Structure formats: C-alpha cells, structure tokens
Amino acid sequence: MEGVSVMTTTEATLPTTSVRRFPIRGVLWGLMFGIGLTLVLVVTKAVSLDVMTLIIVTAAGTVAGVLWSLFGPARKADGSPPSPRAPFDVPETSRFDEFGDGTPTGTATPERSDPGQF
C-alpha cells in the first residue's frame, strides 16, 4: 500500500562562502621557509653565523608563516557555487507506512524488468 505523503515547502537558501584558515600549516611551512631563509642569508654572508641570529631569522619566518595563514588574502572558493537549495518535498510519515510492502513511502515502485532467462 502506497503511503500518503504530504509535500511541504521550505524556503530556498543561497550559497555563501566562509573562510577556512590553516595556522598549523602556517607554522610548518613558515618554519621551512625560515630555515631556508636563514641558510640563504648565512651563505650569502648577509648575516653572521650566530646562534641568536639563526634563531631570530627562523622564528621570524615561522611567525610570518602563521600570520600569512591567519590574515593572508583568502583564495577564491573552488568550483562553481552549488545551486541554491531548491524547495523540496518533505514526505510526511503516514500511519499507513507500517502496513506497506516494504517500499519507502513517497517513492515510486520500480518497474519490474524482464528477469531474462538464465
């Protein structure tokens, strides 16, 4: 027995964007950037090979990475926006469902196809 479903309509929602930030990635990539920057500055003799200098430059690179990951300009969202959620039907459960033949209420029973000969 086919259940009775009542179609209700909800309001349509428009897609919006939110900004995701990646501070952990910023730390890791910033650390790598800072170490590389330190090495380049040392071998080009822009700075002296000194523990404090190494720590300061590496830390500066790491902090720059974190700041970039938090406050950098956000990339555009990938892909096209999903279509606005269309008004959809909400099947209302019918008391007759429990007597059904197992087919979910509100869905059409698939037509039997020719089983063929095996």
Next chain:
Amino acid sequence: MTVLRRLCCGIGYGVVCVAMLGGETLSADDDQAHLLDQAALDAIRELIPEGEPGEYDITEADAIFGEVAELAGFDRDVADFGDGSQLTGLCGGFAYSYDRDGQLIDAVADLGDDGPPIDLLDGVQAFTASNRFKVDTGGLVTYYGFMPRDGEGPLDHRWTISTAGVSVDSGGDPNTNGNNRNAGIVDLAEQLPVKFSANVTIDGSMRSENLPDCIGKGHVELIGDGLLDPAGLVGIGLLAGGLVGLLFNARPARTWKV
C-alpha cells in the same frame, strides 16, 4: 655542527692563538688605521710565500716569525709576566691562508704583545668585523703559534674553541715538557666534508696552571661557492619549498557554505 667543529679544529690552535688577544683587539667600527708603514709592509710581504704554501717545522716557523716581528718594529722578546700579574697577549704567532689554487688570500700575525693582530697584506688590524681573516673552505692554512715565545709553555692546559655561540671543540694536554710553540698546516679541503660560505666569530681560550689565561676572539670569513655550495642549495630548496607551501597550502581559503 660537525662541519664547524672540524673547521674550527682545523683552523685550530694556531689561528685562534693569533686571535686570542684580548677585547681591545676587536672593534667592529675600527677605522682601519695602518699599523705598519709601507716599507715594513713591503718587506714583510716578501717573507710570505705566494702560490706555494709550505709546511713549516717549528724552528723554521719561529725564525720566520722573528723576521716578521723585527720588520714590524715590535719587540720580539716577551716580558716575564712576573709574580701573580696577568698580561694579555703572551700568546701569538702567524697564519697564512691559501685558496684552493694555492694562492695567498690572507696573512696575519700577532706579536705576543698587547697590540692587536696585524693583517700582513694590508698593514691594518686583523680579525675585525670589517677585516675578517679569510679562509677558503677548499684551501689550506699554515700557522705558527706560541705561548709564550720565551720561557716555559703552558702546563696542564685546557683550551676551548667556540663559534656561533656554541662550543665546537675543546681539549688539553699535560704538556709536561713545557713546549711553548707549535706549527703546522691545515688542509681544509681534506678535513671539511662540505664546503660552505659564512661569516663567523671564533672565540677561544687557553688556561693553564702556570700561565695567565690567553683569551680572545676574532672574525673569520669562510669562503666557498656561496649559493652553489651544498648548504646554499639546501637553503634555496627549503626557502622555495616553504614559499610554495605558504602560498598554495597555508593560505586562507574560501569554501562554499550552503
């Protein structure tokens, strides 16, 4: 750090001894006043072999140092430091640095007095931030060092060498014979597994039970191939990788929200 350790050990006793001359010998803002007149400088240059770095024995090196000191117009004799008094500069010597082709690139000497070490090529103060002692990481350094030049050497001495604020090597010896001088050659091309370029400050000290401490520090320029050295290439790789990661992986991103 192993590289630095080997390097500093390599430069080691002789070069650091030359640099160990008390705080007044280091001044980043030195005016590069000439410590030697031109005639003395020319005569000293004649003593320094160019293009044929040699290894000296102690006697030969001591004789060369005597000539350098005499030409420089300094008193070669180091005064006895007396009873309980402390004088800086009882350690000294000379060091000649050659590049990988055997060409002389720097030469310095300290005469064991209170004066600063001298750049034997330019006649100005050596081991300063503006006139670093140049060392080719693919070259070699010949050296001669003493402490003191006359008299019994340091007994039961302990020495340390540090650079970049970190101790890279230390050692010591009972020196029961009282030896007071040493000479040798450091082949950096052989001792350094990796070539690199950097400006470093080397600190050194030697303490013994019978002589005043010899403490000093100097600025050294390590000459390599810059960014083409392994350290430079690694630096470029990390810098580029970090930059790419920051730009494309750590940058804030907008996501669609429905």
